Amino acid sequence: MRIKTSAIVMTLYLLFLLVPIYWLITMSLKTNTEITSTFSLFPQSITFRNYGVILTDPSWYMGYVNSMIYVTMNVVISLTVALPAAYAFSRYNFMGDKHLFFWLLTNRMAPPAVFALPFFQLYSSVGLFDTHIAIALAHTLFNVPLAVWILEGFMRGVPKEIDETAYIDGYSFGRFFIKIFMPLIASGIGVAAFFAFMFSWVELLLSRTLATVNAKSIAATMTRTVSASGMDWGVLAAAGVLTIVPGALVIYFVRNYIAKGFALGRV
Amino acid sequence: MDKTQNNKAWFLVLPVLVLVAFSAVLPLMTVVNYAFNDTFGQNEFFWASLDWFEEMVTSDRLRDALGRQTLFSAIILAIEVPLGIFIALNMPKKGFWASLVLILMALPLLIPFNVVGTIWQIFGRVDIGLLGRALAAMGIDYNYTNDPLDAWFTVIIMDVWHWTSLVALLCYAGLQSIPQAYYQAARIDQATRWSVFRYIELPKMKGVLLIAVLLRFMDSFMIYTEPFVVTGGGPGNSTTFLSIDLAKMATGQFDLGPAAAFSLMYFLVILLISWVFFTVMTNLDREENR
Numbered sequence: 001m002r003i004k005t006s007a008i009v010m011t012l013y014l015l016f017l018l019v020p021i022y023w024l025i026t027m028s029l030k031t032n033t034e035i036t037s038t039f040s041l042f043p044q045s046i047t048f049r050n051y052g053v054i055l056t057d058p059s060w061y062m063g064y065v066n067s068m069i070y071v072t073m074n075v076v077i078s079l080t081v082a083l084p085a086a087y088a089f090s091r092y093n094f095m096g097d098k099h100l101f102f103w104l105l106t107n108r109m110a111p112p113a114v115f116a117l118p119f120f121q122l123y124s125s126v127g128l129f130d131t132h133i134a135i136a137l138a139h140t141l142f143n144v145p146l147a148v149w150i151l152e153g154f155m156r157g158v159p160k161e162i163d164e165t166a167y168i169d170g171y172s173f174g175r176f177f178i179k180i181f182m183p184l185i186a187s188g189i190g191v192a193a194f195f196a197f198m199f200s201w202v203e204l205l206l207s208r209t210l211a212t213v214n215a216k217s218i219a220a221t222m223t224r225t226v227s228a229s230g231m232d233w234g235v236l237a238a239a240g241v242l243t244i245v246p247g248a249l250v251i252y253f254v255r256n257y258i259a260k261g262f263a264l265g266r267v
Numbered sequence: 268m269d270k271t272q273n274n275k276a277w278f279l280v281l282p283v284l285v286l287v288a289f290s291a292v293l294p295l296m297t298v299v300n301y302a303f304n305d306t307f308g309q310n311e312f313f314w315a316s317l318d319w320f321e322e323m324v325t326s327d328r329l330r331d332a333l334g335r336q337t338l339f340s341a342i343i344l345a346i347e348v349p350l351g352i353f354i355a356l357n358m359p360k361k362g363f364w365a366s367l368v369l370i371l372m373a374l375p376l377l378i379p380f381n382v383v384g385t386i387w388q389i390f391g392r393v394d395i396g397l398l399g400r401a402l403a404a405m406g407i408d409y410n411y412t413n414d415p416l417d418a419w420f421t422v423i424i425m426d427v428w429h430w431t432s433l434v435a436l437l438c439y440a441g442l443q444s445i446p447q448a449y450y451q452a453a454r455i456d457q458a459t460r461w462s463v464f465r466y467i468e469l470p471k472m473k474g475v476l477l478i479a480v481l482l483r484f485m486d487s488f489m490i491y492t493e494p495f496v497v498t499g500g501g502p503g504n505s506t507t508f509l510s511i512d513l514a515k516m517a518t519g520q521f522d523l524g525p526a527a528a529f530s531l532m533y534f535l536v537i538l539l540i541s542w543v544f545f546t547v548m549t550n551l552d553r554e555e556n557r
Binding site for chain 1: 270271272273274275276277279280282283284286287289290291293294295297298353354356357358359366368369370371372373374375376377378379380381382385386387389390394395396397398400428432433436437439440475478479482485488489491492495496509510511513514517523526530533534537538540541542544545548549551552
């Protein structure tokens with residue numbers, strides 16, 4: 001009997017989660033006249049026109065390209081600086097380590113709205129406004145702390161004897177780190193990369209503030225279409241579906257680490 | 268794990284330090300600068316001491332936004348935490364169904380914030396949305412663009428949809444760590460379902476639950492994108508939360524002084540909460556290592 005009630009609870013909850021997504025997907029397959037004039041649970045005639053618009057119009061698909069570029073840059077930068085730092089935090093006590101660790105956390109928790117204007121001025125003054133690297137650097141604000149915290153959580157699980165044995169065997173720090181240590185925490189690196197990717201991909205406020213044309217992200221493209229014409233629901237829905245795809249594709253690989261990633265490596 | 272004392276480890280954290288200093292400390296200093304000065308452009312600044320802070324502390328606008336924000340965060344926590352625990356208790360424990368449920372539940376967490384907004388904007392519309400249509404069919408007068416109460420309802424149910432899974436997943440991770448022997452012992456003692464929950468499951472979930480509550484509080488306190496897309500802060504100012512108000516003030520109206528003073532106070536609140544968070548985390552780590 002208990003199994004049955006829990007199955008009912010889960011079914012109801014999953015329905016609640018999936019119905020809005022389903023609605024977005026059906027809408028992306030309908031024509032605009034069908035969306036506004038009739039009301040149906042299933043598209044009457046499936047059309048891929050909305051996707052066609054996005055994939056052929058540069059002002060749409062460049063949004064995806066721009067987002068991809070700065071997100072990738074951000075992931076690379078975040079991981080490169082976070083890996084050695086996480087190693088230091090997981091292995092050594094040093095002066096001010098606790099304070100530094102706390103300070104990193106406050107950056108992850110800082111509201112982006114506080115930083116929007118200063119970022120705008122900072123990057124304008126150094127001539128980086130409306131470039132991919134500006135957004136990538138701005139997003140390191142919350143992604144570097146996140147990566148450090150997640151990686152530190154994974155590195156603590158690796159016994160210190162491995163480091164010591166490697167040093168006795170004559171490995172230098174760099175060679176040990178790349179050849180032995182990084183493969184050991186490969187899953188941790190994957191998870192950290194995934195979360196850095198995700199949080200950079202979903203962020204709107206900073207990417208919208210820091211770019212107007214050349215580096216305009218897909219998120220910003222979507223909001224401006226809403227406010228300008230606001231009527232092309234089909235294309236908007238299709239654009240939404242396309243932004244969900246990257247996350248949905250890799251979700252399978254991180255399913256067991258999702259709680260850990262969202263809790264900053266602490267579960 | 269025992270850590271060795273080694274101050275050379277500073278070299279390893281140096282890159283992070285430089286990068287975060289560039290992307291956090293430098294901008295923050297600009298904010299501090301604006302908060303204490305007045306400007307008429309051309310980079311000329313006049314010392315304004317604490318005027319902006321006074322103005323902000325006494326302004327109705329900020330107080331209203333803070334009130335709305337607090338109410339919003341309180342409602343969110345009151346709904347999502349119990350619901351998340353409840354869902355976690357009902358999740359399948361292992362096998363194919365467990366994986367499937369895990370993946371489906373994680374889906375909303377990975378959708379870009381503005382798309383979450385778009386989904387609910389479409390879903391809730393009276394003319395083309397399933398929710399709006401369904402409510403209208405039931406004879407409920409629902410329109411989130413006109414009615415503040417409906418706007419609140421939409422924003423809250425959107426956040427529940429978006430983030431309850433996070434609470435549930437964290438609790439689930441906590442539940443997974445309970446050995447089967449505990450449940451067997453409870454069965455021998457003929458414990459009721461409630462006492463199993465109260466004396467076995469809840470204490471084991473305490474740690475992750477604290478993290479979940481803090482994360483949900485922080486993130487709901489800084490919420491920007493989702494309500495911005497759905498309601499744009501309206502109707503009127505009814506869903507203008509702190510971040511939306513701040514962004515309006517800073518990048519919309521360029522009221523730099525007040526916005527900066529506002530930012531600093533906002534930041535101090537966040538700092539305080541982060542400190543609680545950090546203390547909880549480190550205490551948990553210590554318990555784990557014992």
